Amino acid sequence: MDFDFLFRNFADLTITGLALGSVYALVALGYTMVYGVLQLINFAHSEVFMYGTMAAAFAVIALGGAATTSTGAAIGMLLVALVAAMLVSGGVALLVERFAYRPLLNRNAPKLVALISAIGMSFFLAEAMGLRDKITAWFGLDDNLEPYVGRARNVVPLPDVVDPVGVFDIGGYTVTSIDLLVIGGALVMMVGVDQFIRRSRLGRGIRSVAQDPESAALMGVNSTRVVQLTFLIGGLMAGAAAFLYILRIGATRYDVGFILGVKAFTAAVLGGIGNLRGALAGGLILGVAENWGSAVFGTQWKDVVAFVLLVLILMFRPTGLLGEALGKARA
């Protein structure tokens, strides 16, 4: 156990932990909202995220991004990538709602059956991405799509269009522009969603269905639309997270969804499932804890930190730190 390493690199570990945690927080939003409204764990949300990363990478590749791209053009490309990621993730989220959940909810199927359906869809979506080369070959489309589908199981790197620029120093670590973008961007998004849920009419609809679906229906709230909206918002946020993730990490792969999904779910539970602010708190705490843990125990134990935290919280404090439900947010 190397506490020395932790103390010497404290600022580095903490700030990069916050950046990572911001991504977790945005993805956690999707888990926490769907759970708040449907009391279901959206197992397929991890793939919603993964498709967003792919969309962002493909967008930049399609626009011809490279290390030589000018800064102005690069920013433009990244904006396109962000929009692409959000749209694709939102779209996949709606597909998940439509095909994995809605038919079951309409039949009042038991929750475990819905979970199994979501698990099936999650693996289907991930494998579909991992087999995209074979699938496009089957349809005879592979000629133009080579850069996107070539060797589908491999890592897809984001072209190196921007270099992180050091902005300021703190505790011996140089905070980069990307760090700030990730943390700041995530915060802005989360505040936006929080405000939307609290103040807007649609947000009230979501809260009312989360609290009491029958009364909400009696008040004229269309619960199907509310569920769709919940999935959509979660998806959009996952798409934003996907963009920030690939910007920070620089690459993605068809199977990044699972591990990140588990960590984001852990963050959601840590903060209090159903609680939006809990998702933010949980994400940031998890990101930092992971980094500190890997510093003390060694990087190969990094993922174990998340799993152990998950198991411990679910066993001993399943209501999480901020322990409230989505429906109880005050107007």
Added chain:
Amino acid sequence: MNDIVLDVANLTMKFGGLTALDDISFTIKEGEILGLIGPNGAGKTTCFNAITGVYPATSGQILFQGKSIEGAKKYQITKRGIARTFQSIRLFKTMTALENVLVGADANSRTGIISAVLRLPRQRREETAAHERAMQLLRFMGLERKANELAANLSYGDQRRLEIARAMATGPKLLCLDEPAAGFNPAEKQKLMALIRKVRDEGYTVLLIEHDMKLVMGVTDRIVVLEFGRKIAEGAPAEIRDNPAVIAAYLGVDEEDAS
């Protein structure tokens, strides 16, 4: 023969800010049929839940055969001798009528997994005894021909009777019936009254929640009346029937106008 089976003393149940039961006290003597009545929301099922260990009491005591049930788990209370039925039927739907009753009879079983796999003599004895008891109870309820029917496929009346049989299979001293006549027509209610009397004659003590006044007056020895979580009257059926407070509680009129 006049031992006190159940002694509820100053029982109070609070859920957050809501006081569901407020300082309730009553006793049940062995061999009695005690009726627990009151308007909706009076706290009758909450009382059942307290007695069977579903909720811990906020304050007060519940003594079963002289011993407090505080801290005991639900299945322990059942093993000690309190069994119940439910307001909305809660049978094991994918199991047959016989199997439902067997689950009740299993409450007294000491067979574990090793005995089951090796089919040790004790397991075979207990299984035979449980089957006999279960069939006996099904006959008692008139259900023996439906023994291998899935509980979900039985008629409503049969399901209610099956639930009682299942509770009886646990071998209780005190049998708590929660609105056993709900949804019955008058003829069925008559049969149920006779059945409850037969159950008592078999040696069980019965605590009965019911809304049908004729049934309650006809079958109980004593009645306890609850309103808004408080006991407002206790006594023989004849006394309760003419009690102005009780009438007022049900009709919602002033006491003076009720008599």
Added chain:
Amino acid sequence: MSTATTQPRRTFGQRIEAMPRWVKVAAMVLLALFFYALPVLEPPFISTKGSDFGAVMFSVATYALVALGLNIVVGYAGLLDLGYVGFYAIGAYTVGVLTSEHAHWPFLLVVPIAVVAAMVSGIILGAPTLRVRGDYLAIVTLGFGEIIRLVANNTPWLGEAAGINQIGRPPNVTLFDVPHLDWSTGSPLVDLNDKTTFLKFGISDQIPYYWLALTVVIIVLFADRLIKDSRVGRAWEATREDEDAAELMGVPTFKFKLLAFAMGAFVGGLSGALYASKAAFINPESFVLILSILFVAAVVVGGQGNRWGVIVGAALVAYLPERFRGFEEWRILVFGLALMLLATFRPEGLIPPRRTVRARQMEQEIEALEEGEEL
């Protein structure tokens, strides 16, 4: 106005139930003999060209064993376990450690130890987590499965990523040789060059391992039947149906849930122990999460709660990818889709327990009656 009452058509399962006992016993014995003989018979349509049929049959047998164990947890007791590969891994690694990595104890002595280790871990996992709600339990068990794999990956004492090799084997007893059948000419001929030694647990011929695994499966099937048909099985069903009502009927539900977990872990560990010996080499990659999902898929697709259904599910999951080479790559995609479709259209699985079938039948009859009256 008369409504013709039709006798409900008896299902295949009901017709089998109705046969006299000696017929059923004889059929079972014949079926068992057939399965023992199968890899030696090498029937043309069933046997796998691309890979060693004996090895494939062993794989089917281990999956069947796993499915039976998981069926106790998921199908009987109603607990969704997404980390079953953890118990499988503990069984395998115990055998690996005690027969190769840190000791050289005989395989047959180590198997009971491996099984007990898995069972103990099942109890340790279950004791705190079984109090947790259903969907949370699924995620906790998933976390547990991954923790086991990651610990194996990061612990030098367990071989880390390199794993453990030269794992011990059951003792050889060379009695006689069994020749295989050769169908290449279109009709079966006894091929004296292709033989399996009874009983030699070598590397090239997996069939003795298959026979061992098949025997274990049969024993577990018997035990399963005995347990299910007792108060233990009834307690599990009642707990699954309505836990609170079960407890109020005197069932100590927590103890029985823990027992289901322990039994599932027992069988999972046993299967892992057999796998480790046959494979002779294990590493953390042998125990990835996707295995847990495939195990659950086998149980759910096959028919949770029905011991024959889950065996069919296991056979599908283990056999199809080998029979249809090239299917291997698509296996997860197809099973993911299968889970989705099944959850929507037939959540009870391909071969559900008889009571589910009867309940459905009754529902359909009632619907038919109602529609008849409306017309």
